Amino acid sequence: MMSQDTKLMLFFIWVVIAMLISTIGLVVIIRWYHREVNKVKQAKRNEQLENQKSK
Numbered sequence: 933m934m935s936q937d938t939k940l941m942l943f944f945i946w947v948v949i950a951m952l953i954s955t956i957g958l959v960v961i962i963r964w965y966h967r968e969v970n971k972v973k974q975a976k977r978n979e980q981l982e983n984q985k986s987k
Contacts, residue, residue: 934942
């Protein structure tokens, strides 16, 4: 049988690991999102440049 202290320690370790994983996941998602947004912006910028050239 585990003592109360051991359970608390395991719980805190589990919480810290869960927070780390969710934080890393959030950072990855945000970076991926920004990259996609920048691709779209770049494409729009290129379209605008093409339109200016063709006029």
